[in-house]
Amino acid sequence: MRYLIALLLIWIPGVNAADVAIPELGVVLNGYPEEQARPRPVEGVDGFSIEVRLGNAVFNIHRFDDPSRAAIPVTNKSYQKGESREAEKRGKKILDAVLTKIGGQDAWLITTTQKVPPFGFDFYTASATVIVDHQLVRLSAAAIEKPKESDDFQSVLKLLMAVTFEPVDRSAAPVPTPANDAPGKMPHFIADAKAPLVYPAMAIRLGLQGAVDVQFTIDGQGQAQNIKIAHADHTELAGRIVQFLTLGRFHVPGDWVESGSQTLPFALEFQFAMASRPGEKCTSQDSPVLLEGAVVVKVCHSLVIK
Secondary structure (H helix, E strand, O other): OOHHHHHHOOOOOOOOEEEEEEOOOOEEEEEEEOOOOOOOOEEEOOEEEEEEEEOOEEEEEEEEOOHHHHOOOOOOHHHHHHHHHHHHHOOOEEEEEEEEEEOOEEEEEEEEEEEEOOOOEEEEEEEEEEEEOOEEEEEEEEEOOOHHHOHHHHHHHHHHHHOEEOOOOOOOOOOOOOOOOOOOOOOOEEOOOOOOOOOOHHHHHHOOOEEEEEEEEEOOOOOEEEEEEEEEOOHHHHOOHHHHHHHOEEOOOOOOOOOOHHHOOEEEEEEEEEOOOOOOOOOOOOOOOOOOOOEEEEEEEOOOOO
16 A cells, blocks of 8 residues: 555544635635634735644645646646656655545645754655646645654644645735725735745844845836845845845735836835844834835844753
């Protein structure tokens, strides 16, 4: 019997369960633990996702909006080999790879293990890809413990295999205010999970704090354009800001171009601060904005007690 199927035969008693729909992703979590908080959908630059933590295990679902991601069916041998090669390029050892069914749809399911430096832990992941309504859905279950010895891993794996699908409904998702109703208002920014805003490592080593002011415009697709560093207290603080803005996306309303908002100048001021002592958080004291009209983004580095 294949690796994953054998794991699913182990029954985990004593958990009250319910079916929870996540309309933004078009999925239903069947057998979801009733005592667990309902997952909150998070919008990313390329779709919506949820994350569920059960003890020492994590369950994720991400639905990609771009239909080009679903151009090749998961039953295609070349696609399957490509997924395996990609996993191996990331340093993962493939334990199993099998074509199965999730929610009545074909699913390519790969189980891998990977050493986590510097501690040497084995990180186990079961990752499935499914195409539903011309969109790619990726589901994964992961834990540090060995799957056969981890009730938490088997709980999230059971959730993964029990997922069913329904039409996507994003009517409850926040809608940006029309540009004509709020002229000059900066839209909500959605960061790319692959390029989060972090305190630059070099600045941390040098103990640098201060502000970085950035000016830009926003096009009709919500992409920052004409990005310019207008001021930086220290150049080391500005290192990742351009990439952060370039890879992220602003949630622009439908009348953005019609209203002429794509030509308006916008500004952000990133204020970097470090905690004064280990175990303390950064002070919440407001610093004066250097660039008039800039929206402030606070970036804190809390020192770790060693």
